[in-house]
Amino acid sequence: MRVIFLLSLFLALTAGCSEAPTEESVLRQDYASLEQAARGTEVRWHMWGGSAQINQWVDTYVAGEMKRLYDINVVRVPMDAPVFVNKLLTEKAANKNTGTMDLLWINGENFKNSMQAGVLFGPFTDRLPNFTAWYDPQKSAHDFGYPVNGFEAPYGRAQFVFEYDTERTPTPPATMAKFADWIRANTGRFTYPQPPDFTGSAFLRQVFYATTGGHEQYLNGFNPELYAKNAPQTFTWLNDLKPYLWQEGRTYPKDAAALDTLFARGEIDMGMSYHPAHAQMKILEKTYPDTVRTFVLAEGAIFNTHFTAIPFNAPNKAGAMVLANFLMSPEAQLSKFKPENWGDLPALEIAKLDEEKRQAFDAVDLGAATLGADALSAAAVPEIASEYLELLERDWDTIILGH
């Protein structure tokens, strides 16, 4: 009896959380009426909060412009992507149809996980005027090989670069093979963040591309046989170098920030980042010496697009769409591109802009430590299906760490 009473009370409590499903009419409205509907509202943008500079840009430029143009209050909520995806999964399981998050900064595995669990709202990108005007839908059709289908709005691009100090290393290695020689010659002076850290995992894919004959073969979706055939070469390469790594490869920095600290303190001689202007930002912050520069290998440098998406239970979908549209505008992309603001590569097609705006983009000086746009785009190689990524991370754990 008591058990039934408790159980029914519990059920009543959880049932109280769910409300009637919100209508999907925002997808049928035209953009002007969306903007009208969003006026005077609040948009809660959940995003990774690990960079003071990016936070600053969102809190000042984005929040200021959104208030000025659309009378929308942007509230930045710092939260790691796996955490908010997990929150969404829980809310979905509890039938909570009015959530607390309006817009998410998301990509890769987190997007795939969210799509598979059906916790995102859309397709919405075709409703956004800036997307149709300035973007190449083909270039943002896939996120780590997973079809985007209009559930994510492109927002920026990033590319993988290595960082070195010209004082300590006059000429950096040019190819992956030379890199291995360099690591052997400089025992204990190289390491990489432990996958599945984002940067460490990207380094793992750089090695995977370089040791197995390039990325092209992996582009047609996931192929388990191909992986099984090729992956051993990658792990042999990494295993052979293990004794020459920092701490003899017994332990690895937990994340990119830990790697940065080791590099800044001079415990290692080579850094890496999935953000080409990262070294310049660190120099401006006075964390890195002025002599730090970046380089890419002849085998190529991985790039990817990062996106914004809207949860299925976002309380203010109209506001979220207006913010996503604003972030894609040439003005916001330009402001984001400037190294003093953030230095994030634009996701829009600069060629589609008019002459004046194009020149504004060309005039942005990313600093001496950042490679030029031509060097970066010449080296750019795409990301591959996240199934490869997950297998690489799992096997790295088993083979390299011995877990």
Added chain:
Amino acid sequence: MKRGIIHGLLPLLLPYCALFCTGLALTLAQSLGLFLPLGSGEAGIEHYQTLVQDQGIRQSLGLSLSVAFFSAAGSVLGGTVLALALWRMPPGLRRVGVVSKVGLILPHVAVAFLVLLLLSRTGLVSSVLFQTGIISSPEEFPNLLHTGSGLGMILAFLLKGVPFALLLIGAVLFGFDIRLIQTARMLGAGSVRTFWSVTLPRLLPAMHSAFIILFLYAFGSFDIPFVLGESHPGMLSIRVFDIFFQRDLSQRPQAMAILTLMFVFAAVFAMLYNRFAAYLDGWRRKL
């Protein structure tokens, strides 16, 4: 009568059932493959089987146990010695001895960073030694934080644990009836004998409580291992975090299975330890 007790306890029982038991039940269900965001929805114990066969998990378990044991035992030992030292001090000095409790107010994560900043190879201690010429390069500084044995974590746990044990044991000691010792002395017992037969038996319950609390805390804790842990073998809590947040959703039951096993271990350990302590106590009395 019994009904009345239950009604009286309801305000306590309800949150307990709703939060703790539901969480536990959900963890157990997900470890069996039920109630997952993705998955077949069929129950099975295959995730437990994978865990049992996994060499790496065994190593992580070993590390978690040894870190928990050494930090708890070290803390209780250190706390007892300090408590005795404080107890023997004159009252004026005793008040100054309060500084030894500073570690209590620092959060665990702050202590972890303290250890990291002080004892890493390019940390403060190493820098001071290098600047004063005692060591000729930072590489000469012992690699305390990367020994593979969890020494850095144990040091951080000791910084937190010693004051905690001091607090628990000191409370008993300062409430101690001094006449017991005077009597023992008058009856001709030496100081060692007095300690073993009179003082220590009265401290033991507090020492056991301190040990069990510190052991289980260190066994399941996350913050200190997150800052000071190494890649291999990771502490169990870090393994759970990695699997839960950073891996594919299909691996989630495995994280839940580790959590369930950790909970079962903690419950069984606390039970067995209490029995063992009671047994020791009874055995001692017989003597």
